[in-house]
Amino acid sequence: MTLLANIRRLAQFAATIGLAALVVLSIMTMVDIAGRELFGTPVTGFSDISDLIIVIAAAACFPASLATNQHVSVRFAGMAHWRLGAVLDFLGHVIMLAVFVLIAWQLWVYAIDVYTSGQTTWLIYIPVWPVWVLTTALFVLCIPVQLSLVVAAARDIRFSAQNPVGMNDAAATSVRPENKEEPDGTD
Amino acid sequence: MPRRHPCAPRTRRSPMAPIEVGLVGLACLIAAILLHVPVGIAMAAVGAAGYVMLTGNLSGMVSLFGTETVNMLTNQDFAVVMFFLLMGGFAGAAGISADIYRVANTWIGHYRGGLSMATILGCAGFGAIAGSSIATAATMAKIALPEMEKRNYALSLCTGTLAAGGTLGSLIPPSIIMVIYAVQVEQFVIDLFLAAIIPGLLSVALFVLAIRVQLLISPHLAGAGERIAWRGRMRETGRAWAPIGIIVVVMGGIYSGFFTVNEGAAVGLVLTLIFAVARKSLTRATFTETLFGSAGSIAMLYMIVIGANIFGYFLTLSHMPSEVATWVQGLDIPPLAIVFIIIAMYVLLGCVFDALAGMVLTLPFVVPIISGLGYDLVWWGIVNVMVIEIGMITPPVGINVFVIKGLRQDIPLGTIFRGITPFLIANVVALLLVVLFPQLATWLPDLLR
Amino acid sequence: ESPVVLKFASAFPPGTKTNSISIPAFIKAVEEASEGTLKIEHYPGGTLGASPTTQLKLVEDGVVDIAEVVASYTPGRFPELEMFELPFVFENTREASLTAYALYEKGFFTGFDKLELVGIAEVGPYYLHSKKELATVDDISGQKLRAGGPVQGAVVQAMGGVPVGGMPATQIAENISRNVVDGTLMDIGNMFNFRIADAAGYHVINAPLGNVAVMFPMRKDTYESLPPKAKAAFDKYRGMWFSNVLSENLDKQNDESAARLEADAEHNMVEFSDEDIDTLKGAFAGLKDRWDADKDGVNLYQEMLSARDAVRADK
Numbered sequence: 001m002t003l004l005a006n007i008r009r010l011a012q013f014a015a016t017i018g019l020a021a022l023v024v025l026s027i028m029t030m031v032d033i034a035g036r037e038l039f040g041t042p043v044t045g046f047s048d049i050s051d052l053i054i055v056i057a058a059a060a061c062f063p064a065s066l067a068t069n070q071h072v073s074v075r076f077a078g079m080a081h082w083r084l085g086a087v088l089d090f091l092g093h094v095i096m097l098a099v100f101v102l103i104a105w106q107l108w109v110y111a112i113d114v115y116t117s118g119q120t121t122w123l124i125y126i127p128v129w130p131v132w133v134l135t136t137a138l139f140v141l142c143i144p145v146q147l148s149l150v151v152a153a154a155r156d157i158r159f160s161a162q163n164p165v166g167m168n169d170a171a172a173t174s175v176r177p178e179n180k181e182e183p184d185g186t187d
Numbered sequence: 188m189p190r191r192h193p194c195a196p197r198t199r200r201s202p203m204a205p206i207e208v209g210l211v212g213l214a215c216l217i218a219a220i221l222l223h224v225p226v227g228i229a230m231a232a233v234g235a236a237g238y239v240m241l242t243g244n245l246s247g248m249v250s251l252f253g254t255e256t257v258n259m260l261t262n263q264d265f266a267v268v269m270f271f272l273l274m275g276g277f278a279g280a281a282g283i284s285a286d287i288y289r290v291a292n293t294w295i296g297h298y299r300g301g302l303s304m305a306t307i308l309g310c311a312g313f314g315a316i317a318g319s320s321i322a323t324a325a326t327m328a329k330i331a332l333p334e335m336e337k338r339n340y341a342l343s344l345c346t347g348t349l350a351a352g353g354t355l356g357s358l359i360p361p362s363i364i365m366v367i368y369a370v371q372v373e374q375f376v377i378d379l380f381l382a383a384i385i386p387g388l389l390s391v392a393l394f395v396l397a398i399r400v401q402l403l404i405s406p407h408l409a410g411a412g413e414r415i416a417w418r419g420r421m422r423e424t425g426r427a428w429a430p431i432g433i434i435v436v437v438m439g440g441i442y443s444g445f446f447t448v449n450e451g452a453a454v455g456l457v458l459t460l461i462f463a464v465a466r467k468s469l470t471r472a473t474f475t476e477t478l479f480g481s482a483g484s485i486a487m488l489y490m491i492v493i494g495a496n497i498f499g500y501f502l503t504l505s506h507m508p509s510e511v512a513t514w515v516q517g518l519d520i521p522p523l524a525i526v527f528i529i530i531a532m533y534v535l536l537g538c539v540f541d542a543l544a545g546m547v548l549t550l551p552f553v554v555p556i557i558s559g560l561g562y563d564l565v566w567w568g569i570v571n572v573m574v575i576e577i578g579m580i581t582p583p584v585g586i587n588v589f590v591i592k593g594l595r596q597d598i599p600l601g602t603i604f605r606g607i608t609p610f611l612i613a614n615v616v617a618l619l620l621v622v623l624f625p626q627l628a629t630w631l632p633d634l635l636r
Numbered sequence: 637e638s639p640v641v642l643k644f645a646s647a648f649p650p651g652t653k654t655n656s657i658s659i660p661a662f663i664k665a666v667e668e669a670s671e672g673t674l675k676i677e678h679y680p681g682g683t684l685g686a687s688p689t690t691q692l693k694l695v696e697d698g699v700v701d702i703a704e705v706v707a708s709y710t711p712g713r714f715p716e717l718e719m720f721e722l723p724f725v726f727e728n729t730r731e732a733s734l735t736a737y738a739l740y741e742k743g744f745f746t747g748f749d750k751l752e753l754v755g756i757a758e759v760g761p762y763y764l765h766s767k768k769e770l771a772t773v774d775d776i777s778g779q780k781l782r783a784g785g786p787v788q789g790a791v792v793q794a795m796g797g798v799p800v801g802g803m804p805a806t807q808i809a810e811n812i813s814r815n816v817v818d819g820t821l822m823d824i825g826n827m828f829n830f831r832i833a834d835a836a837g838y839h840v841i842n843a844p845l846g847n848v849a850v851m852f853p854m855r856k857d858t859y860e861s862l863p864p865k866a867k868a869a870f871d872k873y874r875g876m877w878f879s880n881v882l883s884e885n886l887d888k889q890n891d892e893s894a895a896r897l898e899a900d901a902e903h904n905m906v907e908f909s910d911e912d913i914d915t916l917k918g919a920f921a922g923l924k925d926r927w928d929a930d931k932d933g934v935n936l937y938q939e940m941l942s943a944r945d946a947v948r949a950d951k
């Protein structure tokens with residue numbers, strides 16, 4: 001499972017870099033405000049760059065959110081029976097995988113489109129296609145991460161049957177907190 | 188296979204009328220959410236399936252996953268949630284919540300139930316930095332719960348205070364819910380922040396009142412702490428200069444027009460980060476942990492809105508929202524009664540459903556009705572946030588309650604919900620006041636517009 | 637037999653002149669002429685696609701059939717339309733719109749290989765609106781001004797201002813009141829729609845700074861596949877007729893807004909002196925060079941001027 005571990009590490013790395021870029025952007029924003037208020041010299045094209053960084057920062061959060069299974073689901077029906085719960089979890093993960101495959105595919109289509117049409121930013125004509133290629137790559141990274149959750153969820157159905165207590169290796173390796181705390185920010 | 192023509196499938200429409208498909212889709216969505224599919228994913232998947240049912244346009248459906256993801260990733264107004272979430276994360280890591288709580292305690296800790304009231308004020312203060320209820324409830328619980336238990340406060344009062352106080356995290360600006368509402372309904376988020384100030388303070392006052400009244404009835408629930416001398420109060424308050432300063436700079440800067448909401452959030456993020464580093468409370472580990480934890484929330488919020496927007500195409504094509512709005516406007520009922528019916532429906536929905544998802548999902552139905560009746564959409568945004576807060580603390584599904592339960596598995600859910608009751612009453616009173624006197628919300632934004 | 641149904645979308649609010657008057661008029665005319673063979677469903681307010689920047693994508697993907705597309709949101713995609721953003725060419729929306737449609741019919745516009753133009757409104761002219769006091773061209777020097785695209789950016793720079801980009805029209809008012817920018821280029825008709833009138837009190841009304849293309853494209857294959865009767869009805873009203881209705885209503889809105897501003901004591905209608913106007917014209921002189929040159933035997937800029945003069949003469 002070293003490949004899987006590496007993919008997860010990559011997801012974590014992407015989120016850290018993406019959000020660190022956001023912190024850097026915030027510092028740049030402060031410098032821009034200072035320049036504007038104190039010296040009356042705004043940086044031409046600053047917004048062009050900041051718009052691009054924001055796209056990447058937001059996209060960089062997706063693989064990590066899957067790796068830690070942070071998307072809110074209402075685990076209501078599963079309370080009835082552990083196996084029903086496991087089956088539903090599995091189906092939920094499959095649907096999620098399908099959604100991320102579609103998003104990654106269509107982002108690639110979009111990246112090609114902005115490349116061929118030569119789309120640029122508003123003021124300083126930065127070509128936007130590299131940003132969308134990177135964004136596509138980040139969503140492609142979501143696919144193996146989510147696939148690993150699907151596999152783990154499928155194992156849960158089987159293993160839980162042999163071991164009704166619900167403790168098994170798959171659950172332990174997949175880092176899926178079953179009674180997970182709700183993540184912050186869901187409100 | 189020849190390329191599917193956008194016009195061609197129209198002759199092969201589904202045998203059901205659009206409205207019927209819409210109803211089935213809505214039912215499927217609710218089923219999918221109750222059957223463990225994450226909310227955003229469920230909206231995207233059911234919306235896409237329904238879209239194909241209505242139009243037969245498979246390639247168009249597939250393209251929506253790209254279009255709506257691109258739209259949200261490039262949406263500058265929405266991007267502010269990232270800054271506010273990170274800012275809240277760093278503020279928690281820096282111990283700002285503890286600072287605010289301590290200050291509040293030195294001022295009112297000597298009253299009976301003083302720690303409980305200090306918790307409410309602490310929640311409000313931390314809520315002025317953090318944008319989410321859950322972060323507020325979780326952060327404050329770690330600090331205030333042990334203190335209250337040390338003084339033998341009844342567990343129901345402790346946990347009720349924290350679950351209810353946590354909701355102030357989204358009513359006191361900045362607020363993630365308000366950002367989402369503003370983006371989806373195309374209102375200025377600054378107007379919503381301004382509009383929330385008076386209802387937020389009103390809620391704080393009513394929560395404190397709820398504690399006082401409760402202790403008049405059952406004094407055994409909590410004792411009183413010792414009175415702190417003025418000098419001690421000033422010293423403790425002086426020590427908390429940083430969080431107070433950050434709130435003043437960020438929110439003051441935004442309200443006074445010194446910088447935009449996005450710039451204010453960026454400044455706040457940097458200031459809290461600097462403060463955390465200066466205090467040496469931010470290690471490399473807590474830094475990456477904060478980033479990583481925020482990443483999960485950020486992606487989930489984006490996914491909810493992406494999903495809601497894909498579902499929106501389906502809803503529009505089903506003609507359900509417009510038919511419902513026309514039907515409601517045709518009813519011979521006073522507008523205020525319609526408002527109350529919608530609120531009652533939201534409260535019921537909030538009992539069993541993720542309250543935020545409930546709002547995002549129903550906005551296409553509710554907004555045309557509310558604006559059609561001539562009401563202000565900024566005011567409705569505040570009402571919506573207050574209703575969502577109620578949903579977060581009502582049984583059986585109350586996210587804030589689960590947060591407390593998650594931290595302390597030994598406390599029975601029943602105890603927490605029992606402790607919430609007085610605050611729930613306070614919440615309902617606050618909501619009634621804002622509904623009956625919309626000026627409470629609209630006065631400030633109108634004044635500064 | 638059931639009619640062919642087309643979806644006509646706009647990301648802008650239902651209350652705009654275009655959504656409340658012009659598009660309904662077009663739909664009514666076409667549907668009546670089609671004798672039941674064509675039905676057009678109107679989806680204003682972004683209910684089918686909320687973001688103004690992806691309306692073109694929605695049409696190309698076949699999610700909607702016709703949409704209100706602001707051409708400058710996709711820089712580089714419709715290069716010839718940028719030419720209409722040149723200052724001191726057009727006096728109102730109507731003459732710019734009809735000129736644009738005439739050039740489209742002559743096949744001068746690229747980017748339309750798979751698209752058919754249903755109508756176009758060259759909104760404008762844009763004028764300079766500022767929070768800071770303005771009396772002469774020199775006062776513009778150093779002002780931070782929102783530009784809606786590369787040509788407007790060059791216009792701002794030529795006037796001595798600092799262009800600020802990447803700002804949606806909905807954020808202009810907030811950014812002016814927060815000193816992020818000092819002012820903006822904007823058509824007078826939208827001053828109240830975007831609340832800019834609340835933030836900017838100085839309006840230079842005798843220096844027209846170019847028009848911005850808002851167009852209504854449709855996929856060519858969808859258009860070709862319309863049944864004959866529906867197509868005939870559609871052809872009767874698309875193009876010149878629709879562009880004319882669109883632009884006349886927008887000009888009406890321009891006049892109403894201008895009257896409102898003039899009646900308001902808080903607002904200052906500024907007129908630059910003749911010398912200042914000449915200074916500006918001189919500063920702008922180089923901007924047209926991109927188009928004022930023979931390319932494949934066509935001088936697009938001169939074509940635009942002669943088409944404009946024909947529209948003016950026709951009136």
Ligand code: NA
Pocket residue numbers: 313314315316317318319355356357358359360361362
């Ligand atoms: Na808050």
Ligand code: NA
Pocket residue numbers: 537538539540577578579580581582583584585586
């Ligand atoms: Na609830």
